[in-house]
Amino acid sequence: MNKINFEIKPSYHFWFWGVYFILNTFRWGAYFNDYMYSFKSNLLEFALHIPLVYLNLFYLVPQFVLKSKYLKFSISLLISLFAVYLLKTGLTYLLISENIWPEANREYQPFDINHIVAVCIGELYVLSMASSVYFTLTWLKERERNRALTESQFKIKLKYLKSQIQPHFFFNTLNNLYSLSLASSEKVPVVILKLSKLMEYVLYEIKDTGFIPLIKEIDYIENYIEIEKLRFEEVDVNVNIDSDIENVKVPPLLFISLIENAFKHGGINNKHLKIKLNFKMDKNNRLNFEIINNFVSSQDLKSKKGIGLQNTKSRLKLLFKDDFILEQKIKFNYFIILLQIPVYEN
Numbered sequence: 409m410n411k412i413n414f415e416i417k418p419s420y421h422f423w424f425w426g427v428y429f430i431l432n433t434f435r436w437g438a439y440f441n442d443y444m445y446s447f448k449s450n451l452l453e454f455a456l457h458i459p460l461v462y463l464n465l466f467y468l469v470p471q472f473v474l475k476s477k478y479l480k481f482s483i484s485l486l487i488s489l490f491a492v493y494l495l496k497t498g499l500t501y502l503l504i505s506e507n508i509w510p511e512a513n514r515e516y517q518p519f520d521i522n523h524i525v526a527v528c529i530g531e532l533y534v535l536s537m538a539s540s541v542y543f544t545l546t547w548l549k550e551r552e553r554n555r556a557l558t559e560s561q562f563k564i565k566l567k568y569l570k571s572q573i574q575p576h577f578f579f580n581t582l583n584n585l586y587s588l589s590l591a592s593s594e595k596v597p598v599v600i601l602k603l604s605k606l607m608e609y610v611l612y613e614i615k616d617t618g619f620i621p622l623i624k625e626i627d628y629i630e631n632y633i634e635i636e637k638l639r640f641e642e643v644d645v646n647v648n649i650d651s652d653i654e655n656v657k658v659p660p661l662l663f664i665s666l667i668e669n670a671f672k673h674g675g676i677n678n679k680h681l682k683i684k685l686n687f688k689m690d691k692n693n694r695l696n697f698e699i700i701n702n703f704v705s706s707q708d709l710k711s712k713k714g715i716g717l718q719n720t721k722s723r724l725k726l727l728f729k730d731d732f733i734l735e736q737k738i739k740f741n742y743f744i745i746l747l748q749i750p751v752y753e754n
Contacts, residue, residue: 425454428454429450432450456492456531460492460535461534461535463488464539468481468485469481493524578606581606584599584638584639587639588638598638599635602632605631606632619657620657620658622653622687623654625658629647629663629685632664632668633645633647640675640681643683644681645684646684647687648685649688650687651688653687653695658749662723662747662749663699665717666717666745667683669745670683670699670743671701673703676703678703681702683700686700693751695748695749696746697746697749698744698747700744702743705741724747727749728749731749732747732748
């Protein structure tokens with residue numbers, strides 16, 4: 409996901425007030441048919457608008473509104489508005505025109521209630537508009553910061569879960585290698601070579617945040633299967649791909665825990681272990697992965713749990729929320745796990 413930057417730069421403030429000043433000058437210049445008067449009066453008004461807006465944004469709101477001191481905020485705002493009225497009226501009379509309110513089409517004296525209300529409403533209009541723009545940008549910035557923080561936490565947790573898989577798997581493989589070395593088996597060099605290919609995949613081909621082509625993941629699985637075959641006297645493993653998977657990408661190391669469980673638990677007291685792996689894309693653009701292994705009927709299937717399967721569930725929850733299916737069932741002497749996940753084009 410591309411990061412969207414909502415930083416409120418100082419230049420944005422200059423652009424906002426500059427554009428607003430120009431529009432207001434032309435608007436009232438056209439209204440009075442006197443652009444010089446409009447320029448001078450807007451110059452005076454904006455010299456008062458801007459301090460009032462920033463006083464509200466950076467002092468009154470933090471000091472009173474955010475601390476739930478609403479009465480103090482209201483009193484402070486009224487005092488500020490009255491101070492602006494005094495300054496505007498006095499400076500207009502001294503510097504621009506003795507007619508302090510030409511918009512009314514009649515002469516008004518200072519401190520007339522209608523004039524006070526009109527000036528205060530005008531200031532509140534500017535204050536509301538500028539504040540709404542500022543708070544909207546601030547909200548977008550905060551939302552982006554929270555999104556980035558959530559994404560960072562997601563990546564850290566996902567990376568942690570993925571790191572759990574690798575040591576767990578390599579620890580088991582090294583144990584197997586150690587057993588073979590004690591027996592002075594000729595299989596040791598083969599295991600080391602296969603293990604090096606697995607480590608190369610994990611260390612160099614898997615990225616921290618991306619998905620991996622399913623073809624590469626299956627190649628990794630087949631190397632793992634070859635290592636496991638060295639431990640068992642009789643084991644049949646079939647990998648079936650029933651559809652086109654050339655462009656399919658999946659989370660790396662997602663299936664390996666399920667396959668490892670099939671070897672680990674299916675091989676207990678089992679002289680002839682049979683495992684079948686099925687990969688198939690359905691019409692809804694979802695990948696269906698099925699793993700079937702036989703087991704000895706006397707085996708306690710409650711033991712068919714552990715860090716691998718729980719880790720897989722946690723990763724699926726993080727990656728797909730509730731948009732996945734992970735089911736387990738027993739049919740005769742076969743243990744079946746079905747995993748269904750969505751496949752995204754991007």
